[in-house]
Amino acid sequence: MQGKFTVKVQKIGGVKPGDSHSFSVPLVVEPEDEVSIRRGLLYSTVEVISSTSFDPNLVVKVITDTLQNEYFNNPEGTPLQCLEKCVTSIRDRVFTLLSDPKVINVGVIEFNTVISVLWGSVLYVVQYGDGCSYLVREGKIKPINTSSEGNFSVASGVVKDGDIVILGSKGFCEKYSPETLIGASPSVVSGSDAAAVFLKFYAVKTDAASPLDIRDPLYEKIKVRRGNGTEAKRKILAVFAVVLAVLLFISVAYAFRRNRAQVKSESIASVVESGRNALEEADKLLGTDDEKARNILKEGKKALEEAQKKFSSKEIDGLISEANVKLEQVDKIRKIEDRVFYDLKIDDKEGNPSEISVSGSGSAFVVDKDKSKFYRLSFLSSPQVSVVESTQAATPKYLSSVESGVAFVGADAFYAYDSGSNKISKTGGSLPASFGEIKAFGSYLGNLYVVHGGKILKNGTSWVEDQALSDTVSMAIDGSIYVLTKGGSVLKYTSGEKENFNVRGLEGGFKEPVTVYTTADLSNLYVLDRGGKRVAVFGKDGSLKAQYVLSGDSQAWDDLKSLSVSVDEKTILVLSSSKIYKIEL
Template identity: 30%
Template sequence: MIKKLTAKTQELNPKLPQYSNSFSKCVIIKPETQELLLKKGTVYSVFDVSGESNFDTELVIKVINDVINNLYFQSESISPIQSMEKAIVETKEKVLQLSNDTLTSNPQSINLNMITAVLWGSVLYIIKFGGAKGYLMKNGEISPLEMISEGNFSTASKVVDEDEVLILATEHFERSFPPERLLATSIGEGDLDPNQACLLMRLIIDTTFSDNEVVDFGLGDAVSKNKNRVRVEKLTSIIEDASRWILKSIKKVCGVFVALGKLLADAISKVLPRRKAVLLTRSISQLSGKGGTKTKSWLPLSLMSISLAFLVFFILRSTVLKSTNKENMERKNTGQQTVETSTKEVVNTETEDKSKDEQYKIKRVSPEVFYDLKITDQSVEPSEIEIVGDKVVIVDKITGKIYVSDISTPNFKLGVNTFPGIKSLASSEDLLSFNDNEGYKTYSIKNSTVISSYKVEGLSLTFPYAGFIYSVSSDILSKNTEKDGKLDGVVWAQSPDFVDAKSMSIAYSIYILKKDGNLVNYSGGSKTSFAINGLEKPLSDPSKVSTNIDFEYIYIADKGNEAIVVIDNKGNVVKQYKYEDSSTWSDIKSIAISSDEKTIFVLNSSKIYKLNIEN
């Protein structure tokens, strides 16, 4: 029977500020189910991050938790080492993405160091990335962990016993508190610098695991992976050395025979006249003709044997090293990875004139990154955001996917349903309303179910208001009611303003963003004289207008001017919010406003910013 161990832990963490350019943390991650716990074990990790940027410490810690949960515990690989290596590579990429939000001039200068232990049954796996320290204490003796290094990774695996103590620490911690001092000193968080963290693990028998229970942890080849790798490397080295020696010996032998033949020819030419030499040569040929068959067959056979030996060597070499070389290449490339999304973002090198900020009611802000949806789904192309009750909802128009998170704590998860073409999001009675390729729908975020669905062709915009559903198709704005399971509509207004309009919102009157970027207002079926007053520059490629009957103001995502514009119902500018560095909000796709109008969620590219405001 394989005995299952667990660990009593002590975390030595520094007190972290909200933002820091160098910090560390201990992380312990257990899977959500007992089944995953038996299959994947528990993850114990210590990391430190440093660079030119000021990171949001809580966000980075959350990202690391999310990545390990998503990649390690959901991985199909039987090897904890291989699964964790992939999770660490993805973690490094996500940290680089977050560094881009802080506008570092050189994202590659960001350093991530991490040492992770996976306790799986009675086997301990250690995976180290970059610089970190690990020690094992057994029977009172402390020794460094013996690990095999490949590229930026170092790994080890061993069967452990109860009462052994594992020490995982950042390099900065180990310099100040080496193991001997650590075990004899009381350390509080006030004694630690932000980049000093340490995790102590004492291994004990898991009493929740029955003595009569036998669990196949599926260790198999995974337990001996490192030993096999060493054997392969040694075998390869021996074969390569032998082949070099054989080639060298053959060259020497051939050289000797060539030299002897030349000397013999010179001697014969000097001793014998030309005629006799010819006769002697013929005599030798005649004598050798009797055994010529053996001589001629011996030489090709030797050459074939040597060729066959080399062929076997190269086949063996390519077969044995194929997977190893592939892993090595992946690991060597880890430290040189670039983040694709950072190269796509537009960088504005011009310095914006801020002297007129007060005149045009511009407020410079630096809101926190609430989440990057690429963490949940690397392939996502988010298109719109909305708040429904206490949830933040983001959709991908192309794939029709829906992502949902609590409004207070970022934890986006993919919904079970997809609605290709989803757009024109709105919230009504805690339901999400939208139109997609099929027509108009209302959807329960809480239960992940479609509440109502109406097949309508050619919808471009929809908005529920006062028991009606207003919709735009081509140049017609209709006012619809439900009748016999269908939408029964009447033409409310008709205008070229509605053709290819971008966004619509309703609060007593109807606000529509035209395709040219102008905001127009309709009331009682007619266009009003509404106009925006107080902007230095007109709206430029705005992506969304948002308001409702309970809002005091109207909010516009002004993508081209990289701003969130707030106006009253007369069109007067109340406030403009711009990021402190104007290049950050270069791709504002959508906005969502909380019901109390104290928070604006800004969807910029794949990232969600949470802006706290006071109107």
């Protein structure tokens, strides 16, 4: 069984002494005590670029100290979680150091790193920013298949005897292609802007000691006194018999223990081999048959978890972590940092915003229906918020982007806000008191559409009748009308006719969908799922493109209310409670 590996390491290129505007460095960080050695060794390349000069050696010390404190002294979490946390801490401390006027003048700072650790036979890799990682197996080289989460890319996989892994800095990746590396010696790599770590893995096979190794020293301690007489011989034989019995017992007990350990070792080896085969089979299906890949991964993970309860193996635990990463790839999950772009309670402690809608380039409107108040938000860089005049209508809701600003439904009529004149006025007539509840509203090419009961009305006239519409929670228009229902269906109507349309690829469906969003300018359909604490993105053919979730504690998205997307489809704005989150696409 190839359960343990030794690693031959070669560090290439890297930092030169003296102040510099940029540097890259290969690092191998070992634990400072025997207790922490079980957490493995850290292999990394780090690159820092600044518009002003700095001391690279000072930065390297900050990096190595942080790795010692944050990784080796933190036993909680999976290897990937620990590495991501370390990289975030390093990035923040390097930025703080290089932004300190006592060190250098504040300038543009770029931070890139690739870092890995070996647990048993599983290698974990985390990349932040630019860089590269390659696997050389059986003479063939290929990039390591990673899953992206914002600025992070992560991967995990089982290494084999003879594998070579290359971790490269941004400069290294730009200078040396995979084809160049496969036939070159690492010694050809040079330059302070090109750093790399080459890792070659060798399987270690250990054999248990023989019971004879235990018996031999005992025999040496047996001393028989020669003498005459039957009694003396009888005593000698008795002692000899006792010793033989003890030796026989030790031998049988040791053989039993050795056999039990061997059975356990062989069982773990069988589980690991089966798990590895399942992961490799699923990996081949990623992107071509995601449903089949998901089923293989779920079945394989279940078998591994059952085996882990019995054997408690680090290798099995590593395969479970790898299965989780690949399941996230299948489900197209993208994790984003829990970073609030703006909190409207800064402007009004009692505020309770209910909806958000992008209008024009780089601005959006947020409405507080309880206070009949609009906020205008600039989101291109740092947030800037201004209060628009009162709506003059109670409980404004169902914002819909229009060319001049935003349209919405008031208590007694339809209204529009003109961002040019900064005025709100009625549009499309009044609503009779007997009209009843409007379930959704949208505007397109000057026409006003509402979902009312089991109908879609266009400018007050019945346009579509469908009992499924009575379950509506939101609608969006791009020429066709998309209606999101409470049960999680997305209905599509074109020219007054219902199409055969459904969204697909979302494991388990929606939990509590609240908003569907698209426009004629956008290529995708966006659904906000409060129960699933996520934003799901679909192509307009209904296929799943991505899911955005918060990394770590997702309680910040417990109260998802609304979302909107910029005209260039590069930014999603998400409203949760009073906070606005900005997702860069």
